[in-house]
Amino acid sequence: MTSPAPVVLVFLDPSFPDGRLADAAKPQLMVTDQGATRGDGIFETMLAVDGSVRKMQAHLNRLGGSAEALDLVIPDQDAWRRAIDTALSEHLHQNPATDSSGDERVVKLVVTRGVEGSDGPTAWVQVSPAGSLGRRQRETGLDVILLERGYDSEVGERAPWLLLGAKTLSYAVNMAALRYARKQGADDVIFVSSDGRVLEGPTSTVLLAHVEKSDDGTRIKRLVTPQLDSGILAGTSQGALFGAARAAGWELGYGPLEPQDLLDADAVWLISSVRLLAPVNRIDGKEIGTPALQKELTAELSTLFAGID
Ligand code: PLP
Numbered sequence: 001m002t003s004p005a006p007v008v009l010v011f012l013d014p015s016f017p018d019g020r021l022a023d024a025a026k027p028q029l030m031v032t033d034q035g036a037t038r039g040d041g042i043f044e045t046m047l048a049v050d051g052s053v054r055k056m057q058a059h060l061n062r063l064g065g066s067a068e069a070l071d072l073v074i075p076d077q078d079a080w081r082r083a084i085d086t087a088l089s090e091h092l093h094q095n096p097a098t099d100s101s102g103d104e105r106v107v108k109l110v111v112t113r114g115v116e117g118s119d120g121p122t123a124w125v126q127v128s129p130a131g132s133l134g135r136r137q138r139e140t141g142l143d144v145i146l147l148e149r150g151y152d153s154e155v156g157e158r159a160p161w162l163l164l165g166a167k168t169l170s171y172a173v174n175m176a177a178l179r180y181a182r183k184q185g186a187d188d189v190i191f192v193s194s195d196g197r198v199l200e201g202p203t204s205t206v207l208l209a210h211v212e213k214s215d216d217g218t219r220i221k222r223l224v225t226p227q228l229d230s231g232i233l234a235g236t237s238q239g240a241l242f243g244a245a246r247a248a249g250w251e252l253g254y255g256p257l258e259p260q261d262l263l264d265a266d267a268v269w270l271i272s273s274v275r276l277l278a279p280v281n282r283i284d285g286k287e288i289g290t291p292a293l294q295k296e297l298t299a300e301l302s303t304l305f306a307g308i309d
Contacts, residue, residue: 072111151194248300
């Protein structure tokens with residue numbers, strides 16, 4: 001039997017300004033917590049590299065946006081920063097880094113609507129080691145299938161109660177889509193809307209690239225992602241990488257994208273905070289781009305992404 005990964009848990013608690021350390025191996029939640037009974041809550045998943053959380057401000061801002069979408073009142077950003085610091089320091093103390101550089105830990109922020117009948121949310125920070133899956137996917141790439149999401153690309157605007165742009169705890173459908181893909185022999189999924197638009201992965205943002213020669217022979221590299229207002233989660237990784245790519249001379253674009261655009265691209269990736277940039281090798285069994293160009297573009301964008309704090 002493998003022993004469980006070491007997890008450090010810190011609750012945000014007004015009586016403990018730096019957060020309240022709790023034993024992650026013991027029960028800590030009430031069974032009537034609405035996070036457990038209804039999946040009613042929000043979360044963020046961040047990556048800490050060598051003890052420092054990447055893109056922390058972007059994650060805290062998105063947590064605030066998700067809270068607003070769900071009418072949840074959550075602790076302020078300073079309280080989160082202190083609790084994150086407590087949890088990460090404790091995790092590093094209990095599990096010192098074995099790599100001299102590139103040590104990766106996952107820092108998860110969770111807020112639920114709290115215990116039924118109470119008036120406050122339940123909020124915590126959880127730190128654990130990063131698993132090997134993300135690293136493997138970055139290195140070997142992914143086979144992806146396209147799956148229907150069952151919504152059109154404008155429903156997010158018409159029906160805000162669907163919470164499509166928020167990072168809610170209701171991820172059972174996303175996890176079911178991943179299991180479905182794995183049963184088909186694939187690694188991951190790209191959702192497509194009922195009006196035929198490329199949306200996102202169950203836990204990732206879709207990116208594609210085109211490389212062209214201009215009339216004067218200069219190379220033009222264009223990085224494209226689906227429209228952010230098409231009922232998808234705005235990725236903090238996509239946002240950060242777009243900033244770095246623009247500074248490095250890439251052209252940027254925001255959909256709309258159709259499945260054929262993915263098949264015609266020079267490279268396609270799924271990107272997210274923990275796995276980082278994972279190249280898509282095949283979509284529905286069809287090869288994407290050419291291996292040499294895909295490798296070159298992946299290396300260039302991965303270096304740009306690694307340079308972001
Ligand atoms: N889209 C969905 C549905 C996600 O769950 C995630 C992350 O888990 C992303 C996109 C990528 O977001 P980020 O880059 O902020 O990790």
